[in-house]
Amino acid sequence: MRKGIIYYHVGESLESYFLIKSVTKGVASNGKPFLTIILSDHTGEIEAKLWSCSPEDEATFVSKSIVHIIGDVSEYRGKNQLKIKSIRPTTALDHVKVADFVRSAPLDPEEMLSQINQFIFDISNANIQRITRHLVKKHEKMFLESPAATKNHHEFVSGLAYHVVSMLELAKSIAALYPSLDTDLLYAGVILHDLGKVRELSGPIDTSYTIEGKLLGHISIIVTEIVETANELGIESEEVLLLQHLVLSHHSKGEWGSPKAPLIREAEILHMIDNIDAKMNMMDRALERVQPGEFSERVRALDNRSFYKPSFHEKPLDV
Amino acid sequence: MRKGIIYYHVGESLESYFLIKSVTKGVASNGKPFLTIILSDHTGEIEAKLWSCSPEDEATFVSKSIVHIIGDVSEYRGKNQLKIKSIRPTTALDHVKVADFVRSAPLDPEEMLSQINQFIFDISNANIQRITRHLVKKHEKMFLESPAATKNHHEFVSGLAYHVVSMLELAKSIAALYPSLDTDLLYAGVILHDLGKVRELSGPIDTSYTIEGKLLGHISIIVTEIVETANELGIESEEVLLLQHLVLSHHSKGEWGSPKAPLIREAEILHMIDNIDAKMNMMDRALERVQPGEFSERVRALDNRSFYKPSFHEKPLDV
């Protein structure tokens, strides 16, 4: 695999393919237009400037296209920047595809779907099982592609499904230790809790919030779909209410976005499992390139903490 | 009209009818059972003790029955208490009915419905009008009976409809001053914002929260019904989204129960109108029996403040 862009140091030259994540046009102090291009590969991104660009350049180098670039890595205001020596659009002959340039979950979507379906199969309460299965089916394609967030944690292709699979494993081992937990409710809660993100987020690449995402949020979206599904399946029972409650309360507090605090055991545990998986993902990301005996960068979503890697832990791989 | 129970002073005797609001059984220090009965009329309530009660007493004097009582008003731990000299159940011959013993809105339900329907008629956007009309129709009976809360403000029969009617008037005069406000959205928001309370609360007498009220809350309940209604009416347009947003955000902040803050002008104003009407209701209640130049009791829902009646304002009526 090619050396990822985040592994280049200031002063190095490179010749490589990149996916254009976004492009902004500016006018330089000499009055000429230029493009600020965010280039990305499977490891991360870098900013590049294309000075004195022509109208053709503007039309060619657009978001989500793949380009071939020769350039040098320099530094501007403390961040790496790519000085472009040559840039060209790619064709079929380059044999490159978008999927090669995005970060994605370490598991295959089909594999994750199969694991999730196994958990659904293990739900013994028929009402809970049918509603959960129906909603997963309904959103299957997007569910397998969507990130779990625009930033912070699991913000990559298939991040949502990967987050759910990890949480299901956690749920299973915790429930094994506390027999009072109802695994039917807990598994369904895990599978449905963030499913509204398939409508809240714009999709796997250059993810942003949709209008309904901003005005309603993923919690309200899926709460309503649970009721619609129950209506459709002719289910009228307390399970419908409890599934709604599990989703509604999974952020735990009003100030974190949940209009109701968890009022059943499984809702409280769902919140904590969600937290553990998100935090492990963020801490692992923060520490992955840190040397033993050193501190990571600050992580805003974790109270701006900077994490320490013990001096007797292993060194990171330098790809 | 009979002199209401809240107007009696310690030392007075009375002979009157009351609605039993609740009954609790206890065992006295002499080992005999007794009943603690909360009696209510259209002005308020008083606690009474029925000492050495028989099994028949227990079976007769139950919640929501009407009784005839002769007794004296005494005082216990700073609160009035009724010493029962004689108590008997009522029959058809007493010509009393539950409705005479509950506090209710100063307007007639039919009158309020007619006013609300006029506002619905004034909504020019057909999608908004149809959804609003449909939901009011669907819950009409309960909507006209329900209180707006279990305590704090508009906690009386038809309190919900009365709160909505007052807010509609406020909405109308404010919108007249700010032409950028869309009255279609604003009126619909006012009418729907608390409609979920018909399922969140148990009904007009001795009101408590239902199970779905506790697990979902009135906001989620009606948000889902808006979508169900739109589906039923075949409406698929941004108005559905905005009506949901108006309801979702009307408590303004996460810690006050809204998972989304208001993001359209009408949602922000809806929240403020709701606040003004609730606060005027609470302040008027607190001050209604206060003498000029004195302070009211503390009002917990208003940051525990005690309000002042200017010395040049009018004296309260002593019914």
Next chain:
Amino acid sequence: MRKGIIYYHVGESLESYFLIKSVTKGVASNGKPFLTIILSDHTGEIEAKLWSCSPEDEATFVSKSIVHIIGDVSEYRGKNQLKIKSIRPTTALDHVKVADFVRSAPLDPEEMLSQINQFIFDISNANIQRITRHLVKKHEKMFLESPAATKNHHEFVSGLAYHVVSMLELAKSIAALYPSLDTDLLYAGVILHDLGKVRELSGPIDTSYTIEGKLLGHISIIVTEIVETANELGIESEEVLLLQHLVLSHHSKGEWGSPKAPLIREAEILHMIDNIDAKMNMMDRALERVQPGEFSERVRALDNRSFYKPSFHEKPLDV
């Protein structure tokens, strides 16, 4: 009217008059001095750089002077910037005056004064009326010119009077719905609540806080003036106390600047009316150039929210 500066796009050229709002001197990397000039007109402002400026330039292009400029609109760090091709001071022959370059209230000051006086006339309590009238008279000139703030809302010439006039209309319609409100107190509260800003703020152009503004604040300033006025008019009655309380408590909470929470009905409503008018002003500003179906910029003073314009609302005018 000339096309306002905020309506120019990157790449356009312009020839126009501007008011200099502020000037800062810098030294460029080539060692030569340059001026950073903030130019303003009645719609907003733009930054311009005058490179290699002479001592005469420094003496000529000073704050609050009007200049004639030919230049191009470019972009720097995401904000528009004006590249100056030619700049000269103006003379009487240019027929321009400062008043043409500042944003001001949509109503004429005399018209606003007349409306406010009508409300004062409607105050039936003589003590309240005399104190209010006296203070408005005393500060009349500044009251009609002053903005209501240095930023956020009503931050334009005559913004204070405009804010008061809008609030009086609101007060009138709300009081019509809640008869327990004392309009004498409420109108006087509205008129006096921010009057201390005539001493807290430096005046209508390039507004900043005065020393006494910073050390005392507009609330304390006017509370003291109410007492001085009462002394002067020989008024000794509870009304003096209540007018002070209305002003003191109009920010509602200690953390928002009010040393006392509202303890009379009119004070609570005064706070809410103030809020409604300020928020409508800010939301209207934020949305005025937003296209239907899009979100505004974030508004810091409104909890950093970004507001949505429904897709079926009207497009903004593009002057």
Next chain:
Amino acid sequence: MRKGIIYYHVGESLESYFLIKSVTKGVASNGKPFLTIILSDHTGEIEAKLWSCSPEDEATFVSKSIVHIIGDVSEYRGKNQLKIKSIRPTTALDHVKVADFVRSAPLDPEEMLSQINQFIFDISNANIQRITRHLVKKHEKMFLESPAATKNHHEFVSGLAYHVVSMLELAKSIAALYPSLDTDLLYAGVILHDLGKVRELSGPIDTSYTIEGKLLGHISIIVTEIVETANELGIESEEVLLLQHLVLSHHSKGEWGSPKAPLIREAEILHMIDNIDAKMNMMDRALERVQPGEFSERVRALDNRSFYKPSFHEKPLDV
């Protein structure tokens, strides 16, 4: 001196004089009226019940009268209570006076006044000195009598003056260590900071808040008086502004009642000196009857903490 009421234990009998602090009438379960009387002496207070009281009793045993009592100390719900065996009003022949029954400052009022006047004399800035002297003169009688609060700290006769004297000593020694402090401002700030309490509080016995105390608070009251005094003395200078600022900001934060945070050094130090003296007073009170090696009762005004007396500190006196 007589043994104070707080030093009696359950089971002891007593014959003594007390000041009636307050009286409440109740009706017992046998239907007869009774009085709940709070009796006080120079050390504290105790509750007593006068059962089956006559109308004469009600007329005789009123607040602020002195009575002679024979009784036994018993216990009710964890607090001492006095069982009255005999009670009679006192006459001139008893040779008792109210002043003997109230807790007061350990220094003589005249002595405190003389110390305060010495500090005023040491203020070299004539404007500051004249305003301070004038206000102390104006309120001299009340200033020397008033408590500093209704509860928490210095809540005794002359508590206000005593608090000021202690703070002046603190101010003097701190200013000696930090030469950048202006002792003129600091001394005047100390003397004036709580002077508004002479109007905020009802006086030295059974202290409560006045109406203007509740609606304005002691800070606003004295800020206005500073300006009135300056007007009267014909002083127009920055000192007037700074004295107002010192008083306004001495609670430090909005949520603690100060509309402005301290913005000059002396204001910041004034706040801290106020805090030290109040806290020392509260901690000394809490610990005065605690045995070494034990914890005090919780002190609500000190974050509900319970303080420890080291085991090697001295035992309290048992009067």
Next chain:
Amino acid sequence: MRKGIIYYHVGESLESYFLIKSVTKGVASNGKPFLTIILSDHTGEIEAKLWSCSPEDEATFVSKSIVHIIGDVSEYRGKNQLKIKSIRPTTALDHVKVADFVRSAPLDPEEMLSQINQFIFDISNANIQRITRHLVKKHEKMFLESPAATKNHHEFVSGLAYHVVSMLELAKSIAALYPSLDTDLLYAGVILHDLGKVRELSGPIDTSYTIEGKLLGHISIIVTEIVETANELGIESEEVLLLQHLVLSHHSKGEWGSPKAPLIREAEILHMIDNIDAKMNMMDRALERVQPGEFSERVRALDNRSFYKPSFHEKPLDV
């Protein structure tokens, strides 16, 4: 096993043994002394009054003695109370021992110690293992007896060890899912995190805080012991620092008692495991006697929430 005291209803009679938890002496309104005795058994406690007690009674019925009682269950102010008909101290002939009257962990102490030792054995880092083993050995007796708290969760004999054993199981299954976690640090953190409670709390019966518990807290106590142990074992390495950090940060935030937030992965997870186990314990306790379809009492330590038992879950056992 005898029917536990919490399973008795008002009106039932009983003859049983109880452990006296605490005794308080009072004086009744008739002037005679009485004892308020808190009686406890393995399920909970009940208040009883011993009226007109003799000095011998006072000397006999003391805290931590076992008594034989015949009485009736009555009710006072909403709580059960035991009316004593006969009470006598017990002797060897009664064959009762304190251990039979206290609630304790469902596992045997020796069994728990053996499980904990197995985890210590699994720690591969010699420094971490030795320090952990040494501290467990040092406090072994108290560690196996101590509750984990005075109230809220695991507040029973051996509660501390039981909490640790549950957390170790949780740690093991979570670490199996997240390979970046260092189980050496995590297991040691779990074992040591609350070990300071053996000095912070007074012991297993009628648990209170010790003086050093109040002045230092269990966190500081054990942090210091970790260093003392390392000194004693001659260990000077980063492990000592990390073990201290794990303990210091396990409450996660300053306001929850941790002077440092977790800065290594294992510290963050330790905090979350602690939370899960404490919350499961509290929720299980709250719901154990609740009927399906009903809500529990409010749980103060869980944000005062009242938890719901789904209507399709099992009924509680009624012992």
Next chain:
Amino acid sequence: MRKGIIYYHVGESLESYFLIKSVTKGVASNGKPFLTIILSDHTGEIEAKLWSCSPEDEATFVSKSIVHIIGDVSEYRGKNQLKIKSIRPTTALDHVKVADFVRSAPLDPEEMLSQINQFIFDISNANIQRITRHLVKKHEKMFLESPAATKNHHEFVSGLAYHVVSMLELAKSIAALYPSLDTDLLYAGVILHDLGKVRELSGPIDTSYTIEGKLLGHISIIVTEIVETANELGIESEEVLLLQHLVLSHHSKGEWGSPKAPLIREAEILHMIDNIDAKMNMMDRALERVQPGEFSERVRALDNRSFYKPSFHEKPLDV
């Protein structure tokens, strides 16, 4: 003494010696490397750019070396910047030493040590005195050199000792006014409270936090050393507990870093003295170059306040 760097204005030239505080390498837009050098002297620091630097430059101009520079003061983004015309390393012939380039306490270290020792001598409790003396001895060298913080207050060479000396003087004068304070505990608390900073901070120049500083903090570090010292000296008494408590609680609240709130009088006063000295130091720094009648820059550590220098106070010296 040379004119300090903070006294230079834009446009002035200089020839002077500086200590290099830090160096960062960058690559300019022309592809050539450059150095960003932070130069410091005894008054403050300035940024300089060394363009097109050679590998020798990189090796020569390193952190903590002293250089001789000729250059001009220009301005970049609102801050002064030094344009280097000539730069060379220094040799013994330049007769310059690091100590000349750092800000340090106004008192001589030996003088401060002697004052601190006098206070230790005044501690009459032998246990307290011995522990305190032992710890001061143990860390004497670092204690006399260390700053009290990395920024905010006393962030200069010997700042820690200077802070302690000032606090001791404060403690002495406050204890003279409140005889209930135990000066033994108070003096020892002052001397030990920040002593952990000798291990928490990296030393006097370019101060940063050590790893143990970040993971444990100065409070935990010295609490443990107090116990180690007591063990070593064979002291086992309550004094050891109280010294730990004084240090533990000196930040007063959990959210400010203290796991225990102050529970003895001396701990509460220690916190307040610490606050006074830190705030006086920060306010004096903020105001030292402010003209009378003007406001200082905002001080982040003092709630972002900007302080006012009264117009009748003295002008600052312009060195």
